[in-house]
Amino acid sequence: MAGVAPTPAFASVDLDIAVIGAGTEFGRIHRATFPDPLGFGKTPTRFSDPRRRVEAKRFGVLYLGSSLKVCFLETILRDERDGVVGDVAIAESELDARHYAEIRVAAELRLLDLRSDGPVRMGIPTDVVRGRTQALARQWSVAFHDHPAMIDGLIYPSRLNNETNIAIYGRSVARLETLRSHVLKRAPGIADVLDDFLVSLM
Numbered sequence: 001m002a003g004v005a006p007t008p009a010f011a012s013v014d015l016d017i018a019v020i021g022a023g024t025e026f027g028r029i030h031r032a033t034f035p036d037p038l039g040f041g042k043t044p045t046r047f048s049d050p051r052r053r054v055e056a057k058r059f060g061v062l063y064l065g066s067s068l069k070v071c072f073l074e075t076i077l078r079d080e081r082d083g084v085v086g087d088v089a090i091a092e093s094e095l096d097a098r099h100y101a102e103i104r105v106a107a108e109l110r111l112l113d114l115r116s117d118g119p120v121r122m123g124i125p126t127d128v129v130r131g132r133t134q135a136l137a138r139q140w141s142v143a144f145h146d147h148p149a150m151i152d153g154l155i156y157p158s159r160l161n162n163e164t165n166i167a168i169y170g171r172s173v174a175r176l177e178t179l180r181s182h183v184l185k186r187a188p189g190i191a192d193v194l195d196d197f198l199v200s201l202m
Helices: 008-012 068-077 092-096 118-122 134-146 170-175 190-196
Strands: 017-020 025-031 061-065 088-090 098-105 109-113 153-157 164-169 176-183 199-201
Touching: 008 134, 025 068, 061 068, 061 170, 068 088, 068 098, 068 164, 068 190, 088 092, 092 098, 109 164, 164 170, 170 176, 190 199
Parallel strands: 088 199, 109 153
Antiparallel strands: 017 109, 025 061, 025 098, 061 164, 098 176, 153 164
Protein backbone atom coordinates (compact mmCIF):
# COMPACT_ATOMS: atom_id res chain seq x y z
CA MET A 1 0.00 0.00 0.00
CA ALA A 2 3.02 2.31 -0.32
CA GLY A 3 2.10 5.75 -1.54
CA VAL A 4 -1.68 5.39 -1.11
CA ALA A 5 -3.32 8.63 0.04
CA PRO A 6 -6.32 8.58 2.40
CA THR A 7 -9.81 8.72 0.91
CA PRO A 8 -13.07 9.97 2.47
CA ALA A 9 -13.88 6.33 3.30
CA PHE A 10 -11.30 6.41 6.10
CA ALA A 11 -13.74 8.45 8.19
CA SER A 12 -15.89 5.32 8.59
CA VAL A 13 -13.03 3.07 9.80
CA ASP A 14 -13.12 1.79 13.39
CA LEU A 15 -9.83 3.04 14.82
CA ASP A 16 -7.47 1.03 17.00
CA ILE A 17 -7.24 3.25 20.08
CA ALA A 18 -4.59 3.05 22.80
CA VAL A 19 -5.69 4.66 26.05
CA ILE A 20 -2.82 6.28 27.95
CA GLY A 21 -3.76 6.76 31.58
CA ALA A 22 -3.07 9.77 33.75
CA GLY A 23 0.32 9.50 35.44
CA THR A 24 2.13 7.93 32.48
CA GLU A 25 5.44 9.69 31.81
CA PHE A 26 7.24 10.58 28.60
CA GLY A 27 10.17 12.79 27.67
CA ARG A 28 10.98 15.54 25.24
CA ILE A 29 14.16 17.21 24.03
CA HIS A 30 13.64 20.80 22.99
CA ARG A 31 15.75 23.86 22.23
CA ALA A 32 16.59 26.07 25.21
CA THR A 33 15.56 29.11 23.17
CA PHE A 34 11.97 27.82 23.43
CA PRO A 35 11.73 27.35 27.22
CA ASP A 36 8.19 25.93 27.41
CA PRO A 37 8.55 22.11 27.31
CA LEU A 38 4.94 21.90 26.06
CA GLY A 39 5.37 24.51 23.37
CA PHE A 40 4.86 23.45 19.77
CA GLY A 41 4.76 24.98 16.34
CA LYS A 42 3.25 24.35 12.93
CA THR A 43 6.43 23.93 10.90
CA PRO A 44 6.78 20.85 8.65
CA THR A 45 7.32 17.71 10.72
CA ARG A 46 6.46 14.04 10.29
CA PHE A 47 2.76 14.37 11.19
CA SER A 48 2.21 18.11 10.76
CA ASP A 49 -0.71 19.70 8.93
CA PRO A 50 0.38 20.19 5.29
CA ARG A 51 -2.59 22.25 4.20
CA ARG A 52 -1.97 25.76 2.90
CA ARG A 53 -4.45 27.97 4.66
CA VAL A 54 -4.56 30.48 7.50
CA GLU A 55 -2.00 29.30 10.06
CA ALA A 56 -4.40 29.73 12.96
CA LYS A 57 -6.67 27.10 11.40
CA ARG A 58 -3.91 24.50 10.95
CA PHE A 59 -3.23 22.03 13.75
CA GLY A 60 0.11 21.74 15.51
CA VAL A 61 1.78 18.58 16.84
CA LEU A 62 3.85 17.96 19.99
CA TYR A 63 6.20 14.94 19.91
CA LEU A 64 7.23 12.93 22.98
CA GLY A 65 9.26 9.76 23.48
CA SER A 66 9.05 6.94 26.00
CA SER A 67 12.69 7.36 27.11
CA LEU A 68 15.65 9.72 27.00
CA LYS A 69 17.30 7.29 24.58
CA VAL A 70 14.59 7.44 21.93
CA CYS A 71 14.29 11.21 22.34
CA PHE A 72 18.06 11.53 21.74
CA LEU A 73 17.86 9.30 18.68
CA GLU A 74 14.93 11.17 17.15
CA THR A 75 16.14 14.69 17.95
CA ILE A 76 19.95 14.68 18.00
CA LEU A 77 21.52 11.57 16.47
CA ARG A 78 18.96 10.75 13.77
CA ASP A 79 20.85 9.26 10.81
CA GLU A 80 24.34 10.35 11.87
CA ARG A 81 25.37 6.73 12.52
CA ASP A 82 24.37 5.52 9.05
CA GLY A 83 27.44 3.80 7.60
CA VAL A 84 29.70 5.10 10.38
CA VAL A 85 31.98 2.66 12.22
CA GLY A 86 33.40 3.78 15.55
CA ASP A 87 32.68 7.02 17.39
CA VAL A 88 30.39 9.71 16.09
CA ALA A 89 31.39 13.24 17.09
CA ILE A 90 28.70 15.70 18.09
CA ALA A 91 29.36 19.29 19.14
CA GLU A 92 28.95 19.73 22.89
CA SER A 93 27.06 22.92 22.09
CA GLU A 94 24.29 20.71 20.64
CA LEU A 95 23.61 19.39 24.14
CA ASP A 96 24.07 22.78 25.81
CA ALA A 97 21.47 24.29 23.48
CA ARG A 98 18.76 21.79 24.42
CA HIS A 99 16.77 20.73 27.46
CA TYR A 100 15.29 17.37 28.35
CA ALA A 101 11.84 17.63 29.94
CA GLU A 102 10.00 14.92 31.83
CA ILE A 103 6.33 15.14 30.88
CA ARG A 104 3.38 13.48 32.59
CA VAL A 105 -0.07 12.70 31.22
CA ALA A 106 -2.41 14.71 33.44
CA ALA A 107 -5.67 13.54 31.86
CA GLU A 108 -6.29 10.34 29.91
CA LEU A 109 -5.24 10.33 26.25
CA ARG A 110 -6.88 8.40 23.42
CA LEU A 111 -4.27 7.78 20.74
CA LEU A 112 -4.50 6.14 17.33
CA ASP A 113 -2.34 3.01 17.70
CA LEU A 114 0.09 2.63 14.79
CA ARG A 115 2.00 -0.21 16.44
CA SER A 116 1.78 -3.92 15.70
CA ASP A 117 -0.77 -5.00 13.06
CA GLY A 118 -3.42 -2.34 13.71
CA PRO A 119 -2.46 -0.18 10.70
CA VAL A 120 -3.03 -3.16 8.39
CA ARG A 121 -6.59 -3.58 9.67
CA MET A 122 -7.24 0.14 9.32
CA GLY A 123 -5.85 0.36 5.78
CA ILE A 124 -2.99 2.70 6.73
CA PRO A 125 0.07 2.36 4.43
CA THR A 126 3.26 0.94 5.93
CA ASP A 127 5.21 3.95 4.59
CA VAL A 128 3.22 6.15 6.98
CA VAL A 129 4.01 3.99 10.00
CA ARG A 130 7.69 3.57 9.17
CA GLY A 131 8.25 7.23 8.37
CA ARG A 132 9.54 6.63 4.86
CA THR A 133 7.53 9.39 3.18
CA GLN A 134 6.83 12.52 5.21
CA ALA A 135 4.52 14.06 2.62
CA LEU A 136 2.32 10.97 2.74
CA ALA A 137 2.41 10.82 6.55
CA ARG A 138 1.21 14.42 6.68
CA GLN A 139 -1.74 13.68 4.38
CA TRP A 140 -2.74 10.77 6.60
CA SER A 141 -2.27 12.86 9.74
CA VAL A 142 -5.00 15.20 8.48
CA ALA A 143 -7.29 12.18 8.05
CA PHE A 144 -6.41 10.99 11.57
CA HIS A 145 -6.97 14.44 13.08
CA ASP A 146 -10.30 14.94 11.33
CA HIS A 147 -11.67 11.43 11.99
CA PRO A 148 -15.01 11.48 13.87
CA ALA A 149 -13.33 9.62 16.77
CA MET A 150 -11.58 12.92 17.67
CA ILE A 151 -8.40 11.26 18.89
CA ASP A 152 -5.84 13.17 20.95
CA GLY A 153 -2.93 12.07 18.79
CA LEU A 154 -0.90 9.07 17.67
CA ILE A 155 1.24 6.38 19.28
CA TYR A 156 3.82 4.80 16.98
CA PRO A 157 7.18 2.97 16.94
CA SER A 158 10.40 4.88 16.39
CA ARG A 159 11.90 4.10 13.00
CA LEU A 160 15.32 4.17 14.69
CA ASN A 161 14.99 1.75 17.62
CA ASN A 162 11.33 0.68 17.72
CA GLU A 163 10.69 2.33 21.10
CA THR A 164 7.41 4.15 21.57
CA ASN A 165 6.81 7.73 20.48
CA ILE A 166 3.63 9.77 20.72
CA ALA A 167 2.47 12.75 18.68
CA ILE A 168 -0.14 14.88 20.46
CA TYR A 169 -2.39 17.16 18.44
CA GLY A 170 -2.47 20.75 19.62
CA ARG A 171 -6.06 20.48 20.82
CA SER A 172 -4.96 17.96 23.49
CA VAL A 173 -1.63 19.35 24.73
CA ALA A 174 -3.46 20.74 27.78
CA ARG A 175 -3.80 17.12 28.93
CA LEU A 176 -0.05 17.08 29.65
CA GLU A 177 2.03 18.65 32.41
CA THR A 178 5.75 19.23 32.90
CA LEU A 179 7.37 17.51 35.87
CA ARG A 180 11.03 18.52 35.51
CA SER A 181 13.39 20.00 32.95
CA HIS A 182 17.19 19.68 32.71
CA VAL A 183 19.89 21.01 30.43
CA LEU A 184 20.35 17.98 28.16
CA LYS A 185 24.06 17.63 28.99
CA ARG A 186 23.12 17.14 32.65
CA ALA A 187 19.98 15.04 32.20
CA PRO A 188 19.99 11.85 34.29
CA GLY A 189 21.10 8.98 32.06
CA ILE A 190 22.61 11.05 29.24
CA ALA A 191 26.11 9.62 29.81
CA ASP A 192 24.77 6.08 29.29
CA VAL A 193 22.97 7.14 26.10
CA LEU A 194 26.16 8.67 24.69
CA ASP A 195 28.10 5.50 25.57
CA ASP A 196 25.47 3.23 24.01
CA PHE A 197 25.70 5.01 20.67
CA LEU A 198 29.48 5.65 20.75
CA VAL A 199 28.96 9.40 20.71
CA SER A 200 31.89 11.64 21.59
CA LEU A 201 31.53 15.34 22.32
CA MET A 202 33.75 17.88 20.63
